[in-house]
Amino acid sequence: MSRVTEIRYVGYATPDFDPEVDFYASKWGLDLVPSHDGMAYFKAKGAFEHHVVRLRRADMKRIDVISLAADSREDVDALHTKVSVSGATIISKPQDLASPGGGYGFRFFSPDGLPFEISSDVTPGAAVAVARWDGVPLKISHIVLHSPDHKALTQWFIDILGFRLSDWIGDFMSFLRCNSAHHRIAILPGPACLNHVAYDMEGVDGMMRGIHRLREKAVDIRWGPGRHTAGNNTFSYFVTPSGFAVEYTSELEVVDEATWEPKVHAPSPLLMDQWGIGVGGPQTMPHPEADSGLFQSAEA
Ligand SMILES: [Fe+2]
Structure with missing residues (x-):
């Protein structure tokens, strides 16, 4: 398929x-x-x-x-x-x-x-080994979207693009995978827009060293550091000068696709952040607004 x-x-x-x-x-x-x-x-x-x-x-x-x-x-x-x-x-x-x-x-x-x-068939670039303390992104880990009909969009990604359901949090956040990584896309309710893009780091140490570099350059962490439950990945959220949310993450769960059964996680503060020691929270992230380019091609 x-x-x-x-x-x-x-x-x-x-x-x-x-x-x-x-x-x-x-x-x-x-x-x-x-x-x-x-x-x-x-x-x-x-x-x-x-x-x-x-x-x-x-x-x-x-x-x-x-x-x-x-x-x-x-x-x-x-x-x-x-x-x-x-x-x-x-x-x-x-x-x-x-x-x-x-x-x-x-x-x-x-x-x-x-x-x-x-x-x-996109030409690959050259990958270089990233060490534990380098604190730079390895790759994109996942993206999170808002949708006015998040359940319908979740089903559309499954039926049309071949994604598989990994988990739900309550009935408001779906986690979808397109390979053995627990999620590459997650979908929340709200006006159609991108919530954030997450970058995979070399372990918790790579994430923490990345946070350190950003702090040295006067970019403050908006939410985190913490560890989510769905996907068991660590997180730390920041906002770019343009106002787009970005995340450093690490240790996203790799699932056995042959045996994985989707779960529904009951929402709670320690579910969103199992460590519970980070600054901020979802309320400190940019408020979702409908993207200004919906149904308009960006290309000339
Ligand atoms: Fe994320």
Whole structure:
């Protein structure tokens, strides 16, 4: 069965382009990738993915694209058919991609209007070994979305893109996997938008050293450090100069897909944070607002 197998990158538009570039390059710990289209591309050191962030200078802040991976051109074509038949709006049909790294892919709007891409055959970048105390991101771990109909969107990701349900918290947060990592996407109620993007770090020490570097550069932790229950991953949340939420995480649970049974976790303070010693909380994160680019293609 053709399905999504990984997250590739998130493309953002922002009026605060220069501070945002500086944040990812000199604070967050990503590496600028050379490009010639006026946009800024960033690679995470620890993985082969060509880039994990794309920034575009614009008048309005918005999500330009959430890029997902499939294993082959045949899978891209099959997923294009499934997305089309589901009634979702296609932005561009499967084609060779002009973006750095190339590949073959198509774009569409989710049922809520957020722009997605699914691609294969993107040229890999070079991964380097990240050590315990380097404190830089290895790769994207997961993204969290808000949806006005979060149960319907959860089912859409399962039925159309091939995600599997890992867990729920109550009836308000679903955790979906596209490989053996407990979750790559999670979905909350709310106006259609991105909640946050999480980056996998080299263990708890890698996360803590990353928090240290950000503190040295006057970027304060918004919520954490802590350890979630669903996925058992550690967390620490920050906000970029443009107001997008980002997370350092580590130790996300790897599940045995053959035997995993989804659970419903009852919400409680020590469920959201099993350590219970961090600063802030969900209420200290940016308030969700409908993304200003819903159902509008970001590309010229
Ligand atoms: Fe997260």
